[in-house]
Amino acid sequence: MTGNDTVSYLNDEVAVTAETAPSGAEVHESTKPAAQEETKGIIESDVLVIGAGFSGITAIDRFRKLGMKVKCLESGSDFGGVWYWNRYPGARVDSECPFYQLNIPEVYKDWHFTQRFSDHRELRQYMAHIDKVLNLRKDTYFNARVNDARWDEATSTWTVKTLQGHEAKAKYLILCTGLLHRTYTPDFQGIKDYKGEIHHSGEWDESFSAKGKKIAIIGAGATAVQITQELGKQADELTVFLRRPSYCLPMRQRSWTKEEQHQWKAFYPVLFKEGRDSAVGFPTARNPNGLFDVSESAREALFDELWERGGFNFQLANFKDTALDKDVNKVPSK
Numbered sequence: 001m002t003g004n005d006t007v008s009y010l011n012d013e014v015a016v017t018a019e020t021a022p023s024g025a026e027v028h029e030s031t032k033p034a035a036q037e038e039t040k041g042i043i044e045s046d047v048l049v050i051g052a053g054f055s056g057i058t059a060i061d062r063f064r065k066l067g068m069k070v071k072c073l074e075s076g077s078d079f080g081g082v083w084y085w086n087r088y089p090g091a092r093v094d095s096e097c098p099f100y101q102l103n104i105p106e107v108y109k110d111w112h113f114t115q116r117f118s119d120h121r122e123l124r125q126y127m128a129h130i131d132k133v134l135n136l137r138k139d140t141y142f143n144a145r146v147n148d149a150r151w152d153e154a155t156s157t158w159t160v161k162t163l164q165g166h167e168a169k170a171k172y173l174i175l176c177t178g179l180l181h182r183t184y185t186p187d188f189q190g191i192k193d194y195k196g197e198i199h200h201s202g203e204w205d206e207s208f209s210a211k212g213k214k215i216a217i218i219g220a221g222a223t224a225v226q227i228t229q230e231l232g233k234q235a236d237e238l239t240v241f242l243r244r245p246s247y248c249l250p251m252r253q254r255s256w257t258k259e260e261q262h263q264w265k266a267f268y269p270v271l272f273k274e275g276r277d278s279a280v281g282f283p284t285a286r287n288p289n290g291l292f293d294v295s296e297s298a299r300e301a302l303f304d305e306l307w308e309r310g311g312f313n314f315q316l317a318n319f320k321d322t323a324l325d326k327d328v329n330k331v332p333s334k
Ligand SMILES: Cc1cc2nc3c(=O)[nH]c(=O)nc-3n(C[C@H](O)[C@H](O)[C@H](O)COP(=O)(O)OP(=O)(O)OC[C@H]3O[C@@H](n4cnc5c(N)ncnc54)[C@H](O)[C@@H]3O)c2cc1C
Pocket: 050, 051, 052, 053, 054, 055, 056, 073, 074, 075, 076, 080, 081, 082, 083, 084, 086, 091, 092, 093, 094, 095, 100, 144, 145, 146, 147, 176, 177, 178, 179, 180, 181, 223
């Protein structure tokens, strides 16, 4: 697959922009031509939000609740942001339930995640639920990639245009454009002459099967670790090319029952507040002790407990100097 081919889940979508990174490599994004009726007339609102991932959705909801008229322009064909674009095998969160969701009571009231760590499919179902509850679609224009924004001092108005021909005017412009939704393909020597198939995690053809294939994965970040675990089960042969290995821990995936979530929901407001007030976004109690403040057996007991708890607990609830002191760090790393 090259940057200009279409992939099945992006049916009919074409590359409408191909920017160039400083290295000369292509930064690529695909988006559909907009429907004609969508581009007719000027879109007018108090607030114009660009992007319909978690940030854009939150912005629409909050400004509406302030009594303002809000419209949203989104390059993709649906809500989701990174979860719209990322459909590679194994794509899922590493932030556990219930913390990776919107803090909007009418949205979480009737929603249940099925697993402790949701995958991309469930997150798109969750997006559809949010859309239904908040009625977002009526104010959102999809397949609308913004490529021009101008401020008029005299009228205090932004005029925003898209590649597909929309024109929108608003006093407030809110950029919820994210940072992880575009693909980047390094300009590897010889890549243009490569005779095999090339796939990018951010533009995944969901019909792809690794069965009977010889696969090479380039990279060793979170995405590569997730893909490796899934394709490793199917491929005849799988090789991972990595510069530096990742630090990986068992996440302890498990199902999350409705009953369990029902009980947790009473505490969501407190948990979300604790998360917001914390240094890292999770309401995890920090460990006040340094590693060498406690006996070796107490240390081992904590490591075992955190290892079993999974998620980010091994980092967040570990001794306070684990991430800051090289000598201390060597102990849990062993
Ligand atoms: C595979 C993966 C796993 C992740 N897991 C976690 C996790 O476990 N925990 C965590 O906290 N975070 C995680 N993240 C980070 C994730 O980016 C955020 O959690 C969050 O989804 C970002 O939402 P956002 O709305 O700010 O941005 P995005 O989701 O990136 O949305 C931005 C939107 O803006 C649109 N857009 C951009 N430019 C334009 C333009 N010019 N015109 C129109 N539209 C435009 C894009 O199409 C996109 O839909 C993960 C990211 C990925 C890719």
